[in-house]
Amino acid sequence: MKRFYLIGFLCLMASDTLAQICFKLAGAAAEPLEFGLNWVLRIVASPWSYGALFGYLCSFVSWMTLLRYAPIGPAFAASHLELVSVTILSVWLFHEPLTLFKVAGGLLIVLGVLCLAKDESAGAAGKEHDRDGARSANPA
Amino acid sequence: MTALAVTLWLLNMSMDTFGHLAFKAAAAHGLDLDALSHWKHMARRPWLWAGVLCYLGEFFVWAAFLSQVPLAAGVMLGSINIVVLMIAGRLMFKERLTPWRVAGIVLITAGVMLVGLGV
Numbered sequence: 001m002k003r004f005y006l007i008g009f010l011c012l013m014a015s016d017t018l019a020q021i022c023f024k025l026a027g028a029a030a031e032p033l034e035f036g037l038n039w040v041l042r043i044v045a046s047p048w049s050y051g052a053l054f055g056y057l058c059s060f061v062s063w064m065t066l067l068r069y070a071p072i073g074p075a076f077a078a079s080h081l082e083l084v085s086v087t088i089l090s091v092w093l094f095h096e097p098l099t100l101f102k103v104a105g106g107l108l109i110v111l112g113v114l115c116l117a118k119d120e121s122a123g124a125a126g127k128e129h130d131r132d133g134a135r136s137a138n139p140a
Numbered sequence: 141m142t143a144l145a146v147t148l149w150l151l152n153m154s155m156d157t158f159g160h161l162a163f164k165a166a167a168a169h170g171l172d173l174d175a176l177s178h179w180k181h182m183a184r185r186p187w188l189w190a191g192v193l194c195y196l197g198e199f200f201v202w203a204a205f206l207s208q209v210p211l212a213a214g215v216m217l218g219s220i221n222i223v224v225l226m227i228a229g230r231l232m233f234k235e236r237l238t239p240w241r242v243a244g245i246v247l248i249t250a251g252v253m254l255v256g257l258g259v
Binding site (some may be wrong): 017020021024025026027028030031033039043049052079082083086087090091093094096099100101102104105106107108109110111112113114115116119122 | 144157161193199200202203204205206208210212213214215216219222223236238240241243244245246247248250251252253254255256258259
């Protein structure tokens with residue numbers, strides 16, 4: 001089961017990362033940015049857009065597969081951790097500088113996501129209470 | 141960030157939030173239906189389609205936004221959607237803001253502000 005989680009999380013992270021990198025490349029391929037049909041058509045014509053779609057599709061399938069077994073809290077956190085892989089890859093692929101603002105801001109965001117994940121895991125036990133409460137308050 | 145990037149960021153935030161709320165409104169009809177009737181019911185009402193439309197538009201807005209900012213910063217700035225959606229869920233669906241959620245909101249918002257300052 002541990003291996004299932006690990007592979008599932010890695011698939012999720014990989015497909016989200018792929019989608020974001022493809023989005024960036026699609027946007028770059030369609031430049032210059034202008035508000036009109038021409039720009040939209042350039043996006044539609046770029047193969048990278050379909051890479052992004054494919055990434056989203058894989059991400060959706062991994063997420064739904066993962067959710068069948070994985071607890072929602074850790075799964076929620078993992079679903080947002082592509083932030084880390086995207087940042088690392090952006091340095092390598094796009095030569096984006098790793099500034100102090102980015103590192104510190106990214107760390108805070110990851111911490112925040114972990115807090116939300118913690119809440120989801122804690123809430124999973126309390127959900128029954130919510131539901132019973134709702135039912136007794138509203139017998140219909 | 142340029143004014144254009146901020147505009148695209150706000151547009152993405154609104155469309156993402158509205159899309160999620162629309163899907164929630166579509167799915168939470170409160171009727172006890174089997175799977176097929178559930179989908180039929182949702183397909184007959186506008187919420188599902190409003191959500192689909194938002195997501196479709198968001199695809200282009202996100203590509204436009206990422207063409208204006210570095211990728212890593214763009215993805216980090218996009219995390220604000222989590223915060224906005226949670227606050228919207230509180231307002232629209234009376235979802236609870238537990239202490240952990242408030243902590244998450246504060247940390248993510250601070251992180252997004254830091255990243256935004258650096259772009």
